[in-house]
Amino acid sequence: MTRRTRPSSASVLSAVTALVCGVLAAVVLMASPAQAASFSNAAPITIADAPCGGAVGQGSPYPSNIVVSGLTGTVSDVNVTLNGVTHPFQGDLEILLVSPLGCSSNLVLLSDAGTGALDNATVTFDDAAAGQAPQNTPWPPGTYKPSNYTELTGADPFPPPAPTPSANTALASFNGIAPNGTWSLYVLDDGCGDAGSITGGWSIDITTAALPSTTTVVTSSLNPSRTGQSVTFTATVTSSGNPVTTGTVTFTQGATVLASNVAVNASGQATFTTSGLTQGNHLVTATYNPNASFNTSSGSVNQRVDNNTVVTGNVYCNTGPITINDNGPSFPYPSNIFVTGAPTTLGIVTVTLKNVTHSFAGDVEAMLVGPTGQNLVFLSDAGTAGVSNVTATFDDAAAGPLPQNGAWAAPNTTVTADPTNYAELQADTFPAPAPAPSAATTLAAFTGTNPNGTWSLYVKDDGAPDIGSIAGGWCITLTTSDTTPPSVTITQAGGQTDPTSTSPVNFTATFDEPVSGFTGADVSFAGSTAPGTLVATVTGGPSLYNIAVSGMTGSGLVVVGIPAGAVVDGASNPNSASVNTDSSVLFRSRQSLPAVVTGSVNWKLRDVLSGSGPPTVTFTYGTTPLVPIMGDWDGNGTKTAGTFERGVFKLNNANDSSAADITFTFGNPRGFPVVGDWNGDGIDDVAVFAAGTWETRLTGAGTLGSFSFGPALNWPTVVPVAGDWDGDGVDGIGVYNLSGGGPLGQWNLRETASAGAPQRTFTFGGSGQYPVTGDWDADGTDGIGTKTMSGSLWTLRDTASGAGDTETINFGAANDFPLVWRN
Missing domain, CATH: 2.60.40.10 (Immunoglobulins)
Known part of the structure; x- marks a missing residue:
């Protein structure tokens, strides 16, 4: 075989795997610019005559092969030439070309074309030819497109090892494949009575395209x-x-x-x-x-x-070993320590190299670079002997530097020294990325800078031939110079409702840095209006604290603050006064308290529910004759005075003698007023009871409706009452038999303000005992009680039921009208 080719550029070999008839074969691919080359096999091919009866005559050899090598890129054009073709009948020739990929990568070049003879002819197959060899007329030697005509007997009969002919019709079907490898030509005679030959063998011209760059x-x-x-x-x-x-x-x-x-x-x-x-x-x-x-x-x-920085107090360490290479930078270069959360002004820094070993310590040079760019060569040309497992700390406060001559210290010991940088014949230089060394000679070069950020240690060896290590890594110890007072912000704690009836009330105090000494005694309640002795309990820290406030005995604002100087930070700086962004919560006391009205206009209120004692609050309000009432008219948690007179309600938002804040006309002028929260919005509403008929009204929304419940009797034979009997936040209603309507002292209650049968019936009280209702234990559920009309004795039960413990108090006097309030 001969090969002729144009020069090619240097290329890179790459192994590419191709699937050949189900078998993996390695194909060598040259990845470089385009080439064109011709390869030939001049050995003759003898074409045996096909025996009559349907068999074919095979060429010999079968197949004839050409090995292509040295090409780069992928196939972009293929032409095939047959040299010295002789055959008495052109139409008997069947020729199949198979690429190195085998299988379906094949093309029938010639089949059933022509009726003439060929004598020592040269025939070329080229997609660029003018046309195919004709099927039914003789054709001369020349260049033709692949010429495969359909046979009467079906598919072209190429016996193994030839693959099944593909449906490809053009040589372009080989474009894009790797060119190198074995190309095979299978030649047949499919008609009896004649034989032939290709005496000059065959050649293949391949042009490749360069692979796209990536x-x-x-x-x-x-x-x-x-x-x-x-x-x-x-x-x-x-x-x-x-x-x-x-x-x-x-x-x-x-x-x-x-x-x-x-x-x-x-x-x-x-x-x-x-x-x-x-x-x-x-x-x-x-x-x-x-x-x-x-x-x-x-x-x-x-x-x-x-490495992750290991922090112990104010000591920050990189425990990773440092390898000191001979006459060059260490590994890693640099080694880093990361500082976060430290005060922003540095006072003193010291550096420790742990477990240093080197055969000649004077070759070791070390530079420290701080987060803001300051640097110091703290070790250079110290010692003329080896060092073995010595831990060296560099501190401006040490007694002196390491020695220039001799050993640093005995093996397996520690030493503390001033930064040690002895003069050399040439100035210290550190390869990039280290900065140029500064003229600083002490660690005070870092004083006053912000220590937060990355600290870098550059270590190198400046002489041959010796190596070493810093096996335990290195540490810096930071003493900060902090003059900034810690600030604190107070907000309502997460989940804290406002308003609330639950004690304690929780707030969050957030300091901008850790502090110490914060206790409940440091909390101010300035601006609070909730009565009682307020107490703060502080938990958490050192930067985030919870403040739980308890001790409220009535409704009002709970306001907290932290005055300046209450706590200190790590540098003993006292805090500045708190910034209060949401530092108040409205506390609504649930506990009901006793009140009486004498002569319709003289109001007496007591702020404790125990024992006996004088009123805490007294005032006059209203005129005679009237019916006094009390309710939370504005939703602030406090029940205040009101009156009902012949269908006119006059309500005051304070327990004093000021004029009414709310006046309206509602209900049967001959009826009796009842106060309750009919819709659970925290604001008391009113109703008027007359002969078993209830007329209800929502505050701010007008008439709610009317319905019947209880006997068709009027006050004071029966007394209408209201209360939250089941703790659902909505008041129900009831009637109490004071002097008629059934057994005296009997309670008939419903859990909503609506018509229907009683849901609770029991006896508590009796003749001469006037009914009262209230939340005596502040659990969110109203209980019942009575006051003797002829005296001052109150008998109370925490639940609205006929059984349970009772407690008694003494407040008021005979014929005083009993009421219930909440401060």
Whole structure:
């Protein structure tokens, strides 16, 4: 075989796998610019005559092969030439070309074309020819398109090892495949009575196209990262700006394969995730592996990995070892420590190198760089001997520097020294990324700077031939100079309702830095209107505290604050006064308290529900004759005075002698007033009872409706009452038999203000005992009680039932009208 070719440029070999008739075969692909070459096999092919009766005559050899090698790129054009073709009948010739891929990568070049003879003819098959060889007339030697005509007997009969002929009709069907490998020509005679030959063998002309170039870019999901953190490296492969969606990528670090043959996705991306990178700089390279469609390319990213900083009080350490390489920078270079949450002004810093070992200590040089850029060479040219497992602390307050001559210290010991930088013949230099050394000579260079951020240690060896290590890593100790007072903001605690009837009331105090000494005694209640002795209980810390306030004996605002100087921070700075963004909660006392009215206009209120004693609040309100009532008319939690007179309600939002705040006409002028919260909105409403008929009204909304409940009798034979009997926040109604209507002292109650049968019936009280209702134990459920009309004795039960414990108090006098209020 001979080969002629134009010169080609240097290329990169790549192994590409092709599926050949179900068998994997290795094909060598050269990835470089376009080429054109001709390959030939001059050995003659003898064409045996087909025996009569349907069999075919095979060429010999069968097949005739040409091995193509050294081409780059992929096929862009193929032409085939037959040299010295002799046959008495052209139409008997059947010729099949098979590419190195085999299987369906084949083409019938000639079949059943022509009726003439060929004598030592040269015949070329080229897609660019003017036309096919004719089917039913003789054709001369020349160049033709592939000429495959349908046979009467069906498909072209190529026996094995030839593959089944494909449906391809043009040589262009080979475009895009790898050219190198064995091309096979199968020749047959499918008619009896004649034989032939191809005395000069055959040749194949192949032109290849250059593979498209690619670009690979690598990115990191987290750079820099910390040891143990998961980092994903993403390689994005493009060609002419478009994603490459086929092929694979291999990730490496130096000679180490991190992940191989990772398939690219529809976005042209391949990823590799690891959490196993050690401290230091890692050059991670992603290489797009060359294939039959695209050229190779690679990209890299420098991944920085740092150890997690270990914090103990004001000592910050990187415990990772540092390898001191001979006559060059250490690894890692630099080693970093991360400081967060420290006060913003640095006073003093010291540096400790732990477990230093080196065969000649004078070669070790170390520079410290602070978060704001200040730097200090604190170790250079100290010692003329080796050092073994010595821990050295550098402190401006030490007795002196390390020695210039001799040893630092005995093996396995510790030493403390001033920063030690002896003059050299040449100034200290540190390779990038270290900054140029400053002229500073003490660690005071860092005083006054903000210590929060990254501290970097650059270590190098400046002489050969020796190495070493700092096996225990390094630490810095920070003493801050803090003059800023801590600030504090007070807000309602999460989940705290406002208004509330629940004690304690909770607030959150948030300091901008840790503080100490904060107790309940430091809490101010200035601006609070809730009665009682308020007490604060403080929990939490050191920056976030909960303030729980209790001790309220009545309704009103609970307001908290923290005065200046209550606590101190770590630098003994006292706090500034609190900023109160939402530091008040309206407390509504649930406990009902006794009240009486003498002569219709003299009101007496007591703010405790026990024992006996004089009134706490007294005032006059209203005129005679009238019926006194009390209710929470404005929803502030306090029940205040009101009157009903011949259908006119006059309500006061304060327990004093001021004029009525609310006046309206409602109900039967001959009826008796009742107060209750009919819709559960926290504001009391009114009703008028007359002869078993109830007329109800919602505050601010007008008439609610009327219905019948109780006997058709009037007050005072029966007394209408109201209360939240079941604790659902909505008041129900009832009637009490004071002097008639049934057994005296009998209660008939409903849990809503509506018509219907009694839901609770029991006896409590009796003749001469006037009914009262209220939440005596502040549990959200109203109980019952009576006051003797001829005296001052109140008998109370915490539930609206005929059984249970009772308590008694003494308040008022004979013939005083009993009421219930809430402060």
